[in-house]
Amino acid sequence: MLTVDNLDVWFGQAPQRVDAVKGVSFAVAQGESFGLVGESGSGKSTILRAITGLAPTWSGRVTIEGEALSGGKRSRSFYKTVQMVFQDPYASLHPRHSVDGVLSETLHLQGEKNVDKRINELLEAVGLGQGFRFRYPHQLSGGQRQRVAIARALAAKPRLLLLDEPTSALDVSVQAEILNLLGDLRREHGLTFVMVSHDLAVVSHMCDRLAVMRGGELVEVMDAATLRSGSAQSDYARNLIRASMGYARA
Ligand code: ADP
Ligand code: MG
Numbered sequence: 001m002l003t004v005d006n007l008d009v010w011f012g013q014a015p016q017r018v019d020a021v022k023g024v025s026f027a028v029a030q031g032e033s034f035g036l037v038g039e040s041g042s043g044k045s046t047i048l049r050a051i052t053g054l055a056p057t058w059s060g061r062v063t064i065e066g067e068a069l070s071g072g073k074r075s076r077s078f079y080k081t082v083q084m085v086f087q088d089p090y091a092s093l094h095p096r097h098s099v100d101g102v103l104s105e106t107l108h109l110q111g112e113k114n115v116d117k118r119i120n121e122l123l124e125a126v127g128l129g130q131g132f133r134f135r136y137p138h139q140l141s142g143g144q145r146q147r148v149a150i151a152r153a154l155a156a157k158p159r160l161l162l163l164d165e166p167t168s169a170l171d172v173s174v175q176a177e178i179l180n181l182l183g184d185l186r187r188e189h190g191l192t193f194v195m196v197s198h199d200l201a202v203v204s205h206m207c208d209r210l211a212v213m214r215g216g217e218l219v220e221v222m223d224a225a226t227l228r229s230g231s232a233q234s235d236y237a238r239n240l241i242r243a244s245m246g247y248a249r250a
Pocket of ligand 1: 011012018019020038039040041042043044045046047
């Protein structure tokens, strides 16, 4: 579904240049759920942003379903395959656009004919129902906003969803609901996920495999069973796991 080969991403020019991602390579199979973990600033979001064309300068090779991405803007067909859900549902929805406005705009861009029917289907799919259709963001809770953002992503019928800490801006009580929704949607639609999280318990629950990032570099790729057993290869990954989950099993 996705391959990332020797990806470098940087911001600015020397001497201010920041090398946010350095020589990162990994591959995600069709239908797989792949986690990206690591401390704040380790380059996780930047990898997703490079894939979706939101990072200005990068090098390396990225393929989606075997097709290499080029620099510059992504094509419309790219967004039919790949969609992103951001961390902060307060920032990612325009305050003056209703739920109906957000979804119908996306559906029109996709060339959808039966917009009414699709909006209702999408609202049902994310557990909101039609009563939410004409609400504005300020009339929604954080969890409900994230459901709208997920509906917007699904409107394009993507095959790959890039999820950047999709629950970390939400109340703890709501996080599990959104994670369960995402898991259900992945199974129903056969989606592939790349999910960034700093919460290893979430990744262990949601992902088949994960990559550990540190200072822009990929330290190690492991499967979820390795994460749960705490038997990572590198000291760094083992310490990260111990710090995040280990108190329960230390
Ligand atoms: P993470 O998502 O793992 O917390 P990021 O990918 O957001 O980390 O950031 C990686 C590094 O790139 C950090 O050092 C961050 O400060 C830097 N960075 C991210 N975005 C920009 C930007 N637009 N301009 C300059 N530096 C940036
Ligand atoms: Mg981030």
